[in-house]
Amino acid sequence: MTEAHGSSAVGLSKAASGGGTATGTALLDVQGLSASYGPVRALDGVSLRAEAGRITAVLGANGAGKTTLLRTISGLVRPTAGRVVLDGQDITRAPVEAMVHKGMAHVPEGRGVIAELTVDENLRVGSLFRGKVGREEFDRVYDLFPRIAERRDNPAHTLSGGERQMLVIGRALLARPRVLLLDEPSLGLAPKIVAQIFGLVRQLVDSEGLSVLLVEQNARSALSVADTGVVLNLGRVVVTDDARTLAADEDLRHAYLGF
Amino acid sequence: MEQFISLTLGGVVNGSVYAAFALALVLIWRSTRIVNFAQGSMAAATTFIAVAVIDAGGSYWLALVVALLSGLVMGALIERVVIRPVEGGPELNAVIVTLGLFVAIQGIVALVAGVDERAFVPPFSTVGYEVREGFTLLSLSRNSIWTVGAVLVTMLALIALFRFTRLGLAMRASAFGQEVARLLGVRVGRMLTLGWALAAAVGALAGMLIAGDVSFIGPTFMDTLIVFGFVAAVLGGLDSPIGAVVGGLLLGLALNYVRGYLDDSLLGMAALVILVVVLLVRPGGLFSTTAARRA
Secondary structure: OOHHHHOOHHHHHHHHHOOOOOOOOEEEEEEEEEEEEOOEEEEEEEEEEEEOOOEEEEEOOOOOOHHHHHHHHOOOOOOOEEEEEEOOEEOOOOOHHHOHHHOEEEEOOOOOOOOOOEHHHHHHHHHHHHOOOOHHHHHHHHHHOHHHHOOOOOEHHHOOHHHHHHHHHHHHHOOOOOEEEEEOOOOOOOHHHHHHHHHHHHHHHHHHOOEEEEEEOOHHHHHHHOOEEEEEEOOEEEEEEEHHHHHHOHHHHHHHHOO | OHHHHHHHHHHHHHHHHHHHHHHHHHHHHHHHOOOOOOHHHHHHHHHHHHHHHHHOOOOHHHHHHHHHHHHHHHHHHHHHHHHHHHOOOOHHHHHHHHHHHHHHHHHHHHHHHOOOOEEOOOOOOOOOEEEEOOEEEOOOOHHHHHHHHHHHHHHHHHHHHHHHOHHHHHHHHHHHOHHHHHHOOOOHHHHHHHHHHHHHHHHHHHHHHHHHHHOEEOOOOOHHHHHHHHHHHHHOOOOOHHHHHHHHHHHHHHHHHHHHHHOHHHHHHHHHHHHHHHHHHOOOOOOOOOOOOOO
16 A cells, blocks of 8 residues: 555655654644533544644544544534634634635545536535636646546546545635545545545645645555654544654554554 | 317416426425425415405516515525424424424414405416317416416526526535535525525415416415325426426326316325326336435
């Protein structure tokens, strides 16, 4: 899985962006976030920072609270404590619909294509809130993902898993976000496609200065592309460190990451 | 042959009325996945408002505009106040709420307007065209042409709205993927309100057309239409405006043949038989496009 990155231009650009967790300005600052489903506490005082031009991977087993973390950041789940600060602005209580206006795009788990709409319509929904958007922006997404360009007039339910993932990432890009929340983009995809999608995300981060918060169960692939790793266990942050350091830490890998 | 032509034309006219009613049901089903059993009494209410306008000296056309506007307002209010709290909950809750609304609105109309049926004058002549000496097409009148035309124009306008406008795209996105639409910045709540408002306006149009067709109104004059409109909507797959209209026309034709060749009293049973047969053969309706949602 990881070999695909090492040899590509994507791997080089990652090296150029430098490692370490202390550099850069925090675009998204999550402070002591807690959330519950009824009596079950799903997040317990989670703090993390996502910086411009960097990928922050959130790792952990099933049920560690990864998806809940993203859903709480974007407002789908209301936190019981803590703050979410985007670019210095407190957005903890902002409505879900307002998030894209503030520069944050959330690609939910399970490839949130709207199956009944065509590929092109799915993309257009992603740009609706911006008013009129030039055709060239759509063409840029299609250039990025030629496979979905061929199928632009087909209903989205005819796409394969990988194509759906490309579609939702492309759709999120049409919102011109500064922060992109990606929930399990590798779920159910062949390793080759995962490598392709992660490589593309890396390129976007390096060329556009995007900040990506990447939630993944597939820790090995995620750490190979990320700058920083945050390990969650039962709703708490266990460790935050440089992605390469985490990948090299055998004890941690065995205990929480399963590889 | 003459009887066949006459029955066919009559079937188209009746069918377009069923279609208008089915369109209203489809609009609500699309946006909120609720079957609105109150549609009939809502339409009766707006038609009574129109009659009040006519009684006060207004023209039919002014009354029609008032009926459509009051439909818009009533639909939006009902969604916001009564439906919103049960949206996203168990489906049965919403069903019970619309059934409750059906009874409540009918009761209010009866209280305000009285329970007696009264005459309703259609906007155009209901005298059938005389094709030649001794053969008059009873079912083809100026008023029936207006009825069919109004429904077709409404269907085309709705299709254009959904297919070609940004608002229509936002409404479809909200209907098919609420959470995703919200994440993409679509004001889903507003779209649902708008869906109900539009549906109630289409229902108001159906009420006016039916009142003109049967030439009377009463608090319960829409009741039989609920069954036929529902069957038409299910025939068309509940999701598609074109399906609703085609379903309405097919039902209208079938029922008119039953009426003409068999017996008037078999109408209700025939509608249900058609419904059962279609559901057995094509459970998703004749126009179902909901091919397996895998996501």
